[in-house]
Amino acid sequence: MKDWRTSCSRLSKRLRGRGKLTESDVSDALREVRMALLEADVNFKVAKDFIARVKERAVGQEVMASLTPAQHVIKIVYEELTQLMGGTQSRITISSRPPTVVMLVGLQGAGKTTTAGKLAHLLKKQNKRPLLVAADVYRPAAIKQLQVLGEKLGLPVFTLGDKESPVRIAQKAIEHALSHARDIVIIDTAGRLHINEQLMDELKAIKNTVKPHEILLVVDAMTGQDAVTVAEAFNEQLGIDGVILTKLDGDARGGAALSVRAVTGRPIKYVGMGEKLDALEPFYPDRMASRILGMGDVLSLIEKA
């Protein structure tokens, strides 16, 4: 009689899972999540908001039978993180009236020029006719750098040298594209600090003159806490349409992806996976979520559950 009762209650326990997630289950697990996010360079305010949201959702949820409460919390975290990162949107909006104008902006050394080459390569493979535009007149040999990339790709590079203003270069480039049947114009701009008013005004002037269809912010995946400030500033001043995350071929956990996404709400469109011109890949939110969390073992357990 006694045996029957225990085995029965064990069974029903298994069927019902482990009961509901308590406040303390959730808090304990989220403490670790917070650590993981901060180690991955997610901005600490973004991490805080994120954790508050997960906590709200998690407390009181029924724990899945095959998971511990902690694992169940991680499952929720992973789902929320993936969702927050947005869907896969790896494309450039092509205008019905060519040329489609794409402008790359960002901090110094983020990877704009290389990414311009990579994008041109990708679009060329899709039977487009890109024109690369050298609108960085400041960095030593920036124009030459783009020309070398253009030559490698067999694509034209528009330049007026480094004595003309970037605004005029961009404007002339559009005229050139129209008269030479180039259907995509990719404008490489100089790296600049988000707090440099003069240079930010220059970007606004280019924007107002050529009305780009896509303004893409290029962000280094190794960026730390400041990613939020930078992305916010570029977005406020220019209204960005998307983000390209570079240098993900290293071991950076890439928390900047979450920070940037959280403060701009703009999709991450591509990721840079190397220095070569074919190293541009679509962005997968679930992979990024898992990379940021860095809890591979737990996540594979959860996948099976």
Next chain:
Amino acid sequence: EKTRKNFTEKIEQLITGYTKIDDEFLDELEAVLLSADVGIKTTATLMKDIRQAIKNREIETPEQLKPVLQERLCAVLSEGWTGMRLAPEPPTVILVVGVNGVGKTTTIGKLGNYYRQLGLKVLLAAGDTFRAAAIDQLEIWGQRIGAEVIKHSEGSDPAAVAFDAVQAAKARKAEIVIIDTAGRLHTKSNLMEELKKIRRVIAREIPDAPHETLLVLDATTGQNAISQAKLFSEATGVTGVVLTKLDGTAKGGVVVAIKTELGLPVKWVGVGEGVNDLRPFNAQDFAAALFTDK
């Protein structure tokens, strides 16, 4: 046991009247450190220190918190600090390494300028034979500062460029040789091997060279800089850090962790793209800047 400890702690706080420091100020302080990229581990250590200092009555009022922390940071960062090591007999060879886009080539231009201002003959070596127009970029810097640039063609062996540069420096009696290298991620072992080869070639020519191996870190970089510092150190024996792009809003606090964990000192900071935008590292200024809004 836990409750009792909490209880006695609370009593202690009541007696000493530090309850206020504890919550608000400590949280605020933690936020300052975290947002400066100091990192969660180093921040936790520092906060523990601070709590201890409060107990020891080194810190008695909220106003004393920041200065004390600043002082500790300054002490950590300046411990064992030395300037650049120069060769007893010229030429001094400086190798510059780092991940992609952090500011190596620009730093070389600025550092070269620093030595030119001291009246020294400077030679630059275009050891980045990989990136598009990297050689042209260094040549423009060479012209700017009046330094000869030793170069081969794109795609050639960087170790051969380094060899030629050291030879040329000896022959032409240059005092300073600065070798540029291609940006590379620290996780790519074949590229790290390439750096080792450059070092070997240099050391064969001048036994105690390179006299300095500078790792360039971007102040915008977060915790990944620790991994960079670790792996570049293992591969190339880094002697110091150059922290670039401090003219932005990023604080570069990760160098605190790098100093604590790896003992690597910051030697220079980059504060702009111009030829004069390089400063010797000053721990006090740096620590103070961590606490100010830009």
